[in-house]
Amino acid sequence: MKKYSITKKAFQMYHSYNPKYFPLMFVQIIFENVSPYFNLWLSAEIVTALYEGRDRGELYTLVAVTLFGNLFIRVMGAATNRSGATQLEILENHQAAAFNHKTLSLDYDKIEDPEIRQHRRKVKENAWINSYGVIRMRMEVQRLMKCLVNLVLSMMLFAEMISLIVTVGFQWLGLVLFIAIVVCIALTVLSQSWSIRKITLWNKNVADQMLDENRIDGGYRPDGMDNRIYCQQGIISKLREKIARQHLKIFSKTADMNFVYGLPMSLFSNFLEICSFLIICFYCTIGAFPVGSVIKYVGFLQGMIQGIADFFAALNSLKGNEIFLKVYLDYFDIRNDMYQGSLAVEKRSDKKYDIEFKNVSFRYAGAQDNALKNISIKLKVGERLAVVGMNGSGKTTFIKLLCRLYDPTEGEIVMNDFNIRKYDYRQYLDIFSVVFQDFNLLAVPLGSNVASASVWDSVKAEMLLEKVGFGERYAKMPKGLDTPLYKNFDQDGVNISGGEAQKIALARALYRDTPFIILDEPTAALDPIAEAEIYAKFNEIVGDKTAVYISHRLSSCRFCDRIAVFDQGRIVQMGTHDELLEDETGKYHELWYAQAQHYT
Ligand code: ADP
Numbered sequence: 001m002k003k004y005s006i007t008k009k010a011f012q013m014y015h016s017y018n019p020k021y022f023p024l025m026f027v028q029i030i031f032e033n034v035s036p037y038f039n040l041w042l043s044a045e046i047v048t049a050l051y052e053g054r055d056r057g058e059l060y061t062l063v064a065v066t067l068f069g070n071l072f073i074r075v076m077g078a079a080t081n082r083s084g085a086t087q088l089e090i091l092e093n094h095q096a097a098a099f100n101h102k103t104l105s106l107d108y109d110k111i112e113d114p115e116i117r118q119h120r121r122k123v124k125e126n127a128w129i130n131s132y133g134v135i136r137m138r139m140e141v142q143r144l145m146k147c148l149v150n151l152v153l154s155m156m157l158f159a160e161m162i163s164l165i166v167t168v169g170f171q172w173l174g175l176v177l178f179i180a181i182v183v184c185i186a187l188t189v190l191s192q193s194w195s196i197r198k199i200t201l202w203n204k205n206v207a208d209q210m211l212d213e214n215r216i217d218g219g220y221r222p223d224g225m226d227n228r229i230y231c232q233q234g235i236i237s238k239l240r241e242k243i244a245r246q247h248l249k250i251f252s253k254t255a256d257m258n259f260v261y262g263l264p265m266s267l268f269s270n271f272l273e274i275c276s277f278l279i280i281c282f283y284c285t286i287g288a289f290p291v292g293s294v295i296k297y298v299g300f301l302q303g304m305i306q307g308i309a310d311f312f313a314a315l316n317s318l319k320g321n322e323i324f325l326k327v328y329l330d331y332f333d334i335r336n337d338m339y340q341g342s343l344a345v346e347k348r349s350d351k352k353y354d355i356e357f358k359n360v361s362f363r364y365a366g367a368q369d370n371a372l373k374n375i376s377i378k379l380k381v382g383e384r385l386a387v388v389g390m391n392g393s394g395k396t397t398f399i400k401l402l403c404r405l406y407d408p409t410e411g412e413i414v415m416n417d418f419n420i421r422k423y424d425y426r427q428y429l430d431i432f433s434v435v436f437q438d439f440n441l442l443a444v445p446l447g448s449n450v451a452s453a454s455v456w457d458s459v460k461a462e463m464l465l466e467k468v469g470f471g472e473r474y475a476k477m478p479k480g481l482d483t484p485l486y487k488n489f490d491q492d493g494v495n496i497s498g499g500e501a502q503k504i505a506l507a508r509a510l511y512r513d514t515p516f517i518i519l520d521e522p523t524a525a526l527d528p529i530a531e532a533e534i535y536a537k538f539n540e541i542v543g544d545k546t547a548v549y550i551s552h553r554l555s556s557c558r559f560c561d562r563i564a565v566f567d568q569g570r571i572v573q574m575g576t577h578d579e580l581l582e583d584e585t586g587k588y589h590e591l592w593y594a595q596a597q598h599y600t
Helices: 002-017 021-051 056-104 108-112 114-130 134-168 172-217 225-229 233-285 292-333 395-402 425-429 446-451 458-467 471-475 498-511 528-536 538-542 577-582 587-596
Strands: 355-362 372-379 384-389 410-415 432-435 516-520 546-550 562-567 570-575
Touching (some): 002 056, 002 292, 021 056, 021 134, 233 292, 372 410, 372 570, 384 587, 395 516, 395 546, 458 498, 498 528, 528 538, 562 577, 562 587, 570 577, 570 587
Parallel strands (some): 384 546, 384 562, 432 516
Antiparallel strands (some): 355 372
């Protein structure tokens, strides 16, 4: 059983997502599989009764038992089938939720790690391409249950047949046929195991190849406006044709392999059917059992043989599936290694949280160069700090480190004299509100988005929406704060523009009312009037919070107390707008005049 340890571990996990499913499945399988045996047994009785000319009453009783028995079995089968489908849906939902939860609870650096991204994609694509992984495990466990039921039922009839054969003696021809059957079963099982092993390995190879191709395929968005404007359908079609050709090659090779590897098994099982038919006919001719029983015994013997073959096929397939299950389980085993800290973050009404970067450098996993180089800066309580610099100069990375989405590679960040790693991670995150450049709103009610919770303070939410300039649009929202955003889950949902979304994201940051507010290009999607309004109210909006503000529009940084100029991962200048502009050889001067020339 050690051989199946991966399947066992995965099964325990999968079963725990809905412990009702597999027991129910077992009952359903009993009802589904008892029917053919029941009918074989009764039709044999009816044929024998007719053949022997028994009285009509007995015949009618047999027919009535057949009808009502079948009715009962069908009704029970349909009922378990119905609840089986519901329970499967619950199981799959819980499974998907667990996978999602795992992803969301990973450290942020793990989410961005290319290897882990690839791993996540592999789990999904293994399931999509050939239903490998937990789906295959579920199907094969069900097949094993089915075999078990079939074997128990057919063994009962086998015992009955043997007891009848004993009455006439085994006979040499019967023995030869019996040995031929046993040999054929062994050969069928062996050839099946060999063919499943070969085909699974091939499919693993296919799944790995398809992973790259699917990624190319995934680059196309049917709603991508630029794809249309630039007539990229042509490029996409060529790409698809190339992929289709590769797929065709792979699939025709797969079909060839299925044919070649499946051939010996088909031959042995055909021979097996012939032998089982012959052995039953032989014993019937020498009077071991009546003619009517031929149908019954041939049927069950084939059922039993099929059951044995299926049993081994399911075991082999489970074994082959372990390569895929391992990929699935390994994903759940990825461990978070970010130190969580235990020091409580003091709740301070004076918002006096002094944060200082001390010689901080940072390099992304797999990158050649440091994204931040020897950064030292102290954030003064209540100040407005602007962070400016060219694309790729390290501004967003600086924010990610400040919010501890990553830890520095070198140096340290301290808050009120303690390394920020020492603080309870959740409590530390709770002192920040951020509007990221690629912020994400959810397809839930507006109020829920603003409050980041399912209940909200309506007065506060409406006041903040008004403050960030969303008031006019809000007045047109049919259900106010209950209006769902987007139409993903609700046809009554409203679509909003990029600028409107940015205003909601800003209101969400303010709703949290934290000591720090970080704004990464918070007005990039706003029209000039809305932008001007936000700047006019900036001091009122930010209040006494410490604000860090990233912007490409240097004119919007003028009202900040200090400006830090980033260049190639370093802070190259720091000061007020006027101080920085005085240095004519400085980066700020260069950036300012590069932008200003369009306005003069
Ligand atoms: P900015 O915000 O100033 O445009 P970033 O902080 O986003 O700059 O990026 C700084 C550098 O780090 C760039 O060279 C960028 O390519 C690199 N970088 C950013 N994010 C990642 C990442 N997740 N993995 C690897 N490199 C990254």
